[in-house]
Structure formats: structure tokens, C-alpha cells
Amino acid sequence: MAAPHKLCMIPGPVEFDNDVLNAMSTPATSHVSPVFIEKFGSAIELARTVFQAPTGQPFIVAGSGTLTWDMTAANLVEPGENVLVVNTGVFGDWFGECLGVYGANVTHVRAAFGDRPTVEQIETALSEKEYKMITLTHVDTSTSVLVDIEAIAKLVKAKSPDTLIAVDGVCSVGAEEIRQEAWGIDVVMTASQKALGTPPGLAVMVVSKRALEVAANRKAAPSIYFGSFKKWLPIMKAYEARKPSYFATPAVQGVLALQTSLQQLADQGMDSRYAKHREASKKVKDAVESWGLKLVPVNRNVAANTLSAVYYPEGINGPEFLQKVGAAGIVIAGGLHPEHGPRYFRIGHMNVSATNDADNHHLDKTLAAIQGALKDLGYAFKK
16 A cells, blocks of 8 residues: 655655646657657647747757756867856756866855855856856755746846856745746756656756857767767757667657646736745745744745745754654755755645635645644744
């Protein structure tokens, strides 16, 4: 007998809509069947709507979101070229490490834990050398810090127009405002299991025409095989044209689920979805702050809407607290940072937990479990 389901309120995987899960519950299906070809083609088209990139090229490939780092680094950066990483946490560190594996000379611009580099810091860094690419982690899941990608993209266009702009949107696409084409962003990367509302297993990215031209005209051959744009581009184009094609077997059931979820997002409207996530974020953050708890981001202006990172109150044992929340039927996450991780916990509020909260009460249940755990551990709530 299966154990009772605990509400998954970590920053991904998130809770999924039943129609999305049902889309995965299909018999074995050929990756070149007419039914699958239609769904895959539709998913590619819908990705443009969700990313707001009407002329961008989507890539939907079996893998985790980390695969999109490899694809970006290996296809767009040649050995010895400079890349500027706007770093707000662990995922900036790791993306920089990935870029270095492919031969990039990586420079990080950093801020204190819980903060983000200023536009002025980034402008200074851009003036010091020529950069092939700048990478931005829209929401770093380790800190819950949100980067103003619109302002930075505007700066880059003005100060270093040849520099490609790449956004790690793993914890933002589908929830935080992203207007890829209007803001001139060349690459936006994400994964299926967060605000796109689909179980893990798919790397999803949209690449601009400019970036595709850079990849096509590079001098050195890409040092990647499975993640090569050259390999996947004809596959994506064929499926969108509703024609069978093959390079590597796609995650059939995952794509079926993704198509269902992307259609839901498109039907909801992205502006409405952004607003729902802002409302959910405010509800959670207002509650924990009203209890006297402190958020990791230094202020609300730099705080993400997809999750909340909260410091443990003094005297509260983190593992014991998380265990008590779990015993109440809710799973939240501990901290994810090599230096500060034991000091805070993280609550995810994405997808149906944010957009359907009036019906499913995921946020209320989560806040009640957190409040109960704190009370059981002797926390004196702010009055």
C-alpha cells in the first residue's frame, strides 16, 4: 500500500495538475506516431508563447535543467572567450563551473548573501573587457534572490551590444515575468519540474536567431554531442512541421505531459500567471514575517515570487523543524548553500500551489504546518 501523499512544497518538483499527470499515464507510444508528433509540435509552438519569444527556437530535450547549461556553454562559447556570470548563489557558482569545463574564461560579479549585484557593478565589469556572453540566474533557488533581467538586458544592449545574454530561468519560467524577445534575451533555459508544472525529465530552452547564427558560425566544433544545436535543430523543426524525425529518443510521456501543461499556461495567460505567483509570494512572506521570522533576501525588491527562503528563529533546530513539518503532511526544503545552508529553510510556491490556492489551499496548509512546528518547538511568536 502506498504511503499517503505529502504535499510537495519544495522549490521543485512542484505539485502537478491532474490533467498533466493523466497525460503521462499512457501506454507505450512510438516517438514517431502521428499522435505524438502532433503533441510534440504543439509543445514547441506553445513554448514560444510561454517564453514570449515569437521568433525564438525552442529546444525540448530529455534531461535536467542542468543540460541547458551544457548546451548553452558548448554551443555558444568557444575556448578562451570571456563570460560574465551575474552570481546570486550556488547556481551561479555551478553555471560558472560548467562554462569553465567548455573552456570559457569566467568572471563572476557577486553580492553579499541574500543580495544581488547592482546594475552599476555589472556596468563596471562590462567595461573591463569584451565578453562573449553574460549569464543571469533569474531566481537562484539557493537564496531565493530575484535578478532584474530586464534592466540588465537593457544595460548590456547599450554598453556591450555584441554580448549574448543568457538567462537561467529554471526557477522562474512560467511564474516570473519574462519577455524574452522584447527584452532582447538570447537564451532562456529552464526545466519541466518547476513553474512549467510537469514532472522532472525535460530540459527546455528557447534560443534567439542571433544566438543560433553564433552557434552556426563558430570556429571550433562544439565539444558536445548529445546537446549539439546542430543535431537537435532539424529535429525540432521537423516535429514542428508535424513530420517524424530522429536523433535520440525523446521522453515521450514527459513531452505529452509538458504539452498539456504548456497549453494550460497559455490558456491562463502569462500576465495572469505572473500576478498569481506574486500574490502567492506575498501571502507566504507576509505570514512568516508577521510571526517575527526573517527572509534571506535583504529586502522584498530582490526576493523571488516562486519561493521563500526564511531564516530559522534562534533556538530552532532545523532538521527537527523540517521533520515536524513533514509529520504534518507537508514537505519543505532546507537551505542549499555551502556556507549558510543550515541557517534557513525554503518554501516553494509555484504552479497549482500558487495559481489554484483558493481551491486547493496548499499555501494555507503549508503555513499552518510551519506555524504548528514552530509552536511545538517552543518558538515565541511575535505579538
